[in-house]
Amino acid sequence: MSDFQKNSSNFEDLCLKIVKKLLGNSLNKIKKTQPSKDGGYDIDATIKYKNKQYSVLFECKLRGKNVNLRDIAANVIIAYNNCTDSLVFMINQYFTPQLEEQLLRFRDSSQLNIKVLIGSDIENVIQNNNIPVSTELAELLKDNNKSRKNKHISSLVLNTDSENICKQIIEKPQVNSDNKESDFIAQVYSNELNRAVSLLKNNKSFIVQGYIGMGKSAFVRKILNTVDCMCIRLNADVCQNQEQVILHLIRNIWGLPDNSFLGMFEEDDIDYITRTINDNYSMETCKFIKYILNQTSLSIKIEANYILCEYLVCIMKRHYPKTKYVVYFDNFHSANQEVNDFFVYLINLFSEKDIPCIIEYDLSEYDLQKQNLMAYNKIINKYAIIDIATLTEEQAKTWFIQELNITEKTANQIVKRVGTRFYNIKFISQNLKRRMHTPNFEKAMELLDMLTPNDLSDITSQIINSCKKKDKKLFYLLKMLNCRIPIDLCSYLNLSYSSLLKEGIIVREDRYIFVSNEFVKQAVMKETSDLVNEQNISELILDFCTHNPGKYKDVIIYGLFYAGKLEEATKEIDLLIKELGQKRNFTLMLEFIELAITISENNKNAHALSNYLIKKLEVYAIIKSLMLDKARLTLDHLQTLVNSGQLDLLDESYSELAICYFKGTIALKDYAFSDDLLNEHYKYFKNCIDGLMKDNPDDYLGKVCSNYAIYIKETKGNSAALEVFGAALKALPNSQTLYIEHLSHLACISLSYEPQKSYEYYSKIIEKVNNSQTFYCFPFHEYGDKAMCKVLLKEVNKAVSHSDLDIKYAESHGVFDEVGRILNIKGCAFLLADKVSEAVKCFKEATEIMEYSGYKHYSWRSKLNYVNYFITSGNKEELIKMLYDAYSIFKSGLITKVQNLIESCDDFISSREYLVLLVVGKCSQLLFDTKASQRADYISAEKIADEFRFPDKIKKHYLKTINQLINHHEQLELKSIYIYNGDIFIIG
Secondary structure (H helix, E strand, C coil): CCHHHHCHHHHHHHHHHHHHHHHHHHEEEEEECCCCCCCCCEEEEEEEECCEEEEEEEEEECCCCCCCHHHHHHHHHHHHHCCCCEEEEEECCCCCHHHHHHHHHHHHHCCCEEEEECHHHHHHHHHHCCCCCCHHHHHHHCCCCHHHHHCCCCCCECCCCCCCHHHHHHCCCCCCCCCHHHHHHHHHCHHHHHHHHHHHHCCCCEEEEECCCCCHHHHHHHHHHHCCCEEEEEECCCCCCHHHHHHHHHHHHHCCCCHHHHHHCCHHHHHHHHHHHCCCCCHHHHHHHHHHHHHCCCCCCCCHHHHHHHHHHHHHHHCCCCCCEEEEEECHHHCCCCCHHHHHHHHHHHHHCCCCEEEEEECCCCCCCCCCHHHHHHHCCCCEEEECCCCCHHHHHHHHHHHHCCCHHHHHHHHHHHCCCHHHHHHHHHHHHHHCCCCCHHHHHHHHCCCCCCCHHHHHHHHHHHHHCCCHHHHHHHHHCCCEEEHHHHHHCCCCCHHHHHHCCEEEECCEEEECCHHHHHHHHCCCCCHHHHHHHHHHHHHHHHHCCCCCHHHHHHHHHHCCCHHHHHHHHHHHHHHHHHCCCHHHHHHHHHHHHHHHHHCCCHHHHHHHHHHHHHHHHHCCCCCCHHHHHHHHHHHHHHHCCCCCHHHHHHHHHHHHHHHHHHHHHHCCCCHHHHHHHHHHHHHHHCCCCCCCHHHHHHHHHHHHHHHHHHHHCHHHHHHHHHHHHHHCCCCHHHHHHHHHHHHHHHCCCCHHHHHHHHHHHHHHHHHCCCCCCCCHHHHHHHHHHHHHCCCHHHHHHHHHHHHHHHHCCCCHHHHHHHHHHHHHHHHHCCCHHHHHHHHHHHHHHHHHHCCHHHHHHHHHHHHHHCCCCCCHHHHHHHHHHHHHHHHHHHHHHHHHHHHCCCCHHHCHHHHHHHHHHHHHHHHCCHHHHHCCCCCCHHHHHHHCCCCHHHHHHHHHHHHHHHCCCCCCCCCCCCEECCEECCCC
16 A cells, blocks of 8 residues: 555545635535545535535545546536535645646536645645644655746636635636627627527527528627526537437536547446436436446437436536526537437427527528428427527628728728628628738729628638638548548647638537538538549548547548548448447438448449448438438439349349338338339239248348238228238248238237237337347337327326327437327327317327428328317317318328228228218318308318218218217217217327
8 A cells, every 4th residue: 555545544634624724614514425436535515605505525636646537537527416516626736737628628618616726735724724734644745846836827726825715616717708799799689689688587498590690609609698607509510419419418517528538437437426426316317327438328228318318407407506507509400300309309398497598590591501490390489589680781881990990981882892791791801901901992892892792602712712721731631521520630630720710611519620511511522632632631541540549430431532442441331330320320321321332333333332322221211211302312323223234133133122112111101102113012022922032131021011011001901911911921930020010010900999909019019129139210109009009998197108208208319200199199098088178289289290290191180189179169260271181181191091991891980090081071060161162172071971982871871970979969879999978089
């Protein structure tokens, strides 16, 4: 045991005496905590400052060498989670510049104040206050570094000679917030600023919107500097997946400057952190936090998102008495498909818990801009909107006069050429300042005459051309690394990027630099290639990666690609694609699949090309983008490759099978299964059951057979589909797709007469999916199906509880189409509890959500429920429109199925489709009078019976039952599990 270890207990006792002496009457209470992971003791104190109580933790460190970051990082996290206001390290050593930088980043990243009491000052306190200390310990406290006197005194050091000890410990140093851009925008938009500040003070979220380059970011900066708050910023431009967003939020509230800090903890640190957190949070929360600290990633569990997000809300609320949090969603318009609806969930979650959010949104102006309209539509009616418009000419002139000290006449000439977009006038004023110590405005006007007033692409090109001359290598790196450069690589190559930051060309986020917007990206990627420069830079990139093994997998791929080492690049891509899939980072996954496609085309490798095109389609299917043009173009690309004759027989047959599956999946969603596509599916199914096709590569044969069975279900009914599933499973017993879809079909068939059996089937599906190696999709739909079973079992409380949990699962993954469907199920549960007004609220919200999500396949259900149960109270025209929309969707998708059900041996009158048409018929009778028959949206029971070609017997039953539904005094003869209190509810 070293002298330092032997004296650690004495040092802790000494620290306790020093703290009591320094704080004096300000000290309310003080105690030593239990031994920590390193065998030492913390001192937990409560002090009074400006009539408030503050919690301060003192951590004692007696070391024979310099304290490093790992010694203190766990304490910072624990202090934050315990709602400590300040953390004071009492150490016998000074600290290295590296540790100082890291501690300052910790302090500036969180609400926690951090101070350090160093050995030389501890000595001074001992001497000035005659505190007894052993000779051995006194020797260990001596600072033997003679050069220390020449070093600067860090703002972290606690000055024990000062009388304001409490102030130093409690109050964090104020950051200089002078910013002439923000100040100018605040003057221009003073009314909007006052409104925004008032909203924040009242914990209300709001949207700051306007065209790009109007000064929205400067406006938000001014708001945040005006209100006493701790801001957590999420930049949608660089948030690629949900895991990244959650990790960003967690490390930000903990005060960790970037994600690299999450991976620095050893097992005893992690146990220490989670053991302490466990005092205030559930075991599940601690389990997921422990996983993050071990793996620097999220656990692949459906409940991980919502449990961690609830932890975030809880910890922010616990700090609320002293720290007000604001979450700033910057560039919300740029959020990709993986995070856009997740952002909506977070905004709603924080706002509901009185944690205000600021959402910055660029309105559409240029084709190049990203437009996250669907997510925007989900929040636009919920939160206040503050519009930031173009400056007036007078306001723009004022800026130039202040900045350049010029006459109003000259300022007017500049504005006529430049326009009034704030981004443009800011750049021009900076440019003119640099060029003209004694301004020559004739030359300046020549330069400005080349600009189009207010045009952003023009000004962006000017800025980039200006910067490229001195930062050429940086621009090559931006292009080669797809506009994403590790800061470590810049340091390794001695590249400065400060001027690009100042010009707004790049932003710095999480140890990377990124381009600031799509205009910059387009300009960078258009840069003419220089093969010699690219080759030289690729060698530097690879050298950097050699010195950072395993750390920058995306960077090494681009380095290999530009070095011409395409085979090695492809191997690295395959490994990274697999890893990205596990992390559900589908945006980056698509980026590298696209690169692999480029390599395959360059190498004329048709085999690899077909495989990567199929992988790309698989990702589109996972992120529900198969309906989009980019997915259809990929499908066309694969079809063209098949038709070209470049593939061997095996690859050709595999590709054709995949094409059939994807086309079938799209057709089922579109309700547009053509005869040719049906024949192709039937051919595969027939070859499969006849034993002519036995291979099932990647389960595509099983998927095609499953699609065929679903089509048969939609057109010919359950019994016919059951035969298809049975035959296909007999031929392909190991097909997971067929197994799951067959179980789902059995559950669907059982719903009407044995919902408990259906519940068991859905539970089996969930178990199968959760235990499989396929990590891409969570079984959101089946969790909703279980709630539906509880409704049909009339177990109302369980149905509502199941629904609430399912909504948490779906919402916390941004899967809002499923949220809408489950809300409809929850509404039906409320009907059975005779809470009709609660049910109607659910139906309305479900409809709105599914309208935004484009989830037509299920939206007609909630629409019909809303019309049916709000028919006596709602706006008649609104209800008519909703009824017509629901009926049109149902008819276009299911008329063939209904007609086949009528013709088949299945009992059509007991089917759910018949019940749906009864609701439409009933509501049409109540909403339309006899004069309405000329309306384009007119519906009647007679018209429905004719359009669906009801035989006379069914038509007679149909019209009679509608009358019974309308006239409640008549006995309703129809019996169904979907009828309650004499009316029908639509669930599915």
